[in-house]
Amino acid sequence: MPYSRAVNKEKEEFQAPQIDGLVDTSFLAEELRREYRKSHEPVEVEFRKLVNWVRLGDQLTHQIHQYPAKLLPHIAHFFLHASTFRSEGGVVLDPFCGSGTVALESSIANRQAYVSDANPMALLITKVKTTPYDADQLVLEAVAIVKRAKRYRLAPSIGIVNADLWYSNPRKQQLEILLRAVRDVEDKSAQDFFLICFSTVARRLSAADPSISVPVRLKTKESFSQAINLKIVAHLKWISDADYLEEFSNVTLANIDRVLRANAVNPNRKSATVVGEDARLLMEPKGSERLKSASIPMVLTSPPYGSAQKYVRSTSLALNWLGLAGPQELSELEAKSIGREHVAQKRNALLCSLPANYESFLSQVKKVNPRREKISRQYLSDLSVAMSEMIRVAKSGGHIILIVGNNEVCGIPLTTDQFITDNMRSAGVDIDMHLIDKIKSRGLMTKRNTTASVISRESILVFKKR
Numbered sequence: 001m002p003y004s005r006a007v008n009k010e011k012e013e014f015q016a017p018q019i020d021g022l023v024d025t026s027f028l029a030e031e032l033r034r035e036y037r038k039s040h041e042p043v044e045v046e047f048r049k050l051v052n053w054v055r056l057g058d059q060l061t062h063q064i065h066q067y068p069a070k071l072l073p074h075i076a077h078f079f080l081h082a083s084t085f086r087s088e089g090g091v092v093l094d095p096f097c098g099s100g101t102v103a104l105e106s107s108i109a110n111r112q113a114y115v116s117d118a119n120p121m122a123l124l125i126t127k128v129k130t131t132p133y134d135a136d137q138l139v140l141e142a143v144a145i146v147k148r149a150k151r152y153r154l155a156p157s158i159g160i161v162n163a164d165l166w167y168s169n170p171r172k173q174q175l176e177i178l179l180r181a182v183r184d185v186e187d188k189s190a191q192d193f194f195l196i197c198f199s200t201v202a203r204r205l206s207a208a209d210p211s212i213s214v215p216v217r218l219k220t221k222e223s224f225s226q227a228i229n230l231k232i233v234a235h236l237k238w239i240s241d242a243d244y245l246e247e248f249s250n251v252t253l254a255n256i257d258r259v260l261r262a263n264a265v266n267p268n269r270k271s272a273t274v275v276g277e278d279a280r281l282l283m284e285p286k287g288s289e290r291l292k293s294a295s296i297p298m299v300l301t302s303p304p305y306g307s308a309q310k311y312v313r314s315t316s317l318a319l320n321w322l323g324l325a326g327p328q329e330l331s332e333l334e335a336k337s338i339g340r341e342h343v344a345q346k347r348n349a350l351l352c353s354l355p356a357n358y359e360s361f362l363s364q365v366k367k368v369n370p371r372r373e374k375i376s377r378q379y380l381s382d383l384s385v386a387m388s389e390m391i392r393v394a395k396s397g398g399h400i401i402l403i404v405g406n407n408e409v410c411g412i413p414l415t416t417d418q419f420i421t422d423n424m425r426s427a428g429v430d431i432d433m434h435l436i437d438k439i440k441s442r443g444l445m446t447k448r449n450t451t452a453s454v455i456s457r458e459s460i461l462v463f464k465k466r
């Protein structure tokens, strides 16, 4: 019988202990750890089934804004609700927070989330996602925004990369007027909420294909079936006819509804605290000091994949519209991202030496594609530095939990999970448990280039710092 089914059967016959009125998942974690210790081989689990009381789909504020490669909330929930991994009221650090899945689940579980991300859009989404807004205030502000937008005739022009590809001139001007009306919201935190709503509208009303994370112009093709081409034509018509203020109201109401759902579960949750923009250099909240060593009881994070997701390109429209990065600043932002798709301009000073088996992997890649070798070397090196930083800030006895996917570079397997495990071991941090879940839910996992393969399973690596 597959392991998760056996555990589920056991669960049915057993009254699970609870914390905060929710199932304490420690008994499942202990079972899995025992299973792992038998052979030290990864244990296959299906988190969706393991914590099947966590519902799928549009839950809490998880879907407040799109973001590539979101983590399955069940995984975060599982570790945050196991008393063995929990120190009451403790901080949970996600140094690669993305859209804030871990941060939201942490705040719902009454824990303070510390987050960092190289992409400012990720930090904005995470902030908004975790904030327990007053829904009535949001409704009043939304009405005022729409009124102002109807009144305004002019607004500052916003620089958008390849704007003509995505918007007609009148549409772009409407969106600029709407943005001006949003920027007039005095309360900064409420303004952030509406910026998130605005960003969704700006993407929806663009001619970018809604089924692809990076902006790609939607157009009919001879190679498509007639049915698909008809759908594309209908969608393009909708984009040109849609009433932008009606769309803004719809998106805003749906997001207020999400806030209400999260408030119903935990109205006292704390917003995430930003601890920097680089997982390799974590900072004290609002401070200029490095984040204190040995201060974090739990790190729970999903690092970027090697040559996989284009986080900056996926959010480029949002970054431009919200002024988080102008069209000229996107490549600079990408240069700061781990897992970037291009070779660093200058030879990066932070390149560190790698274990022999990875040197052998890199030399195989080099034979096929020297450029990819450089990209992969940079990725592994950056990941090593980020891991050292996680180890530095973790408390003794604290856990570091990483969710990673393996992939292939030029047809050669890149075993990121093994790389992380080896790295941790050489830093004196032993693996406590290795689980494997099949990916079905990761948002937007597409094959991005001919030299990197699709990631189909992910490893959940649990380390304990001595």
Ligand SMILES: C[S@@+](CC[C@H](N)C(=O)[O-])C[C@H]1O[C@@H](n2cnc3c(N)ncnc32)[C@H](O)[C@@H]1O
Residues within 6 Å of the ligand: 067, 068, 069, 070, 071, 072, 095, 096, 097, 098, 099, 100, 101, 102, 116, 117, 118, 119, 122, 277, 278, 279, 280, 301, 302, 303, 304, 305, 311, 336, 337, 338, 339
């Ligand atoms: C796999 S995603 C995280 C997804 C997240 N768990 C979620 O549920 O949305 C990896 C994230 O790492 C971020 N990232 C890349 N380089 C980084 C760096 N140097 N420091 C911090 N974050 C970085 C990317 O911007 C991306 O948001």
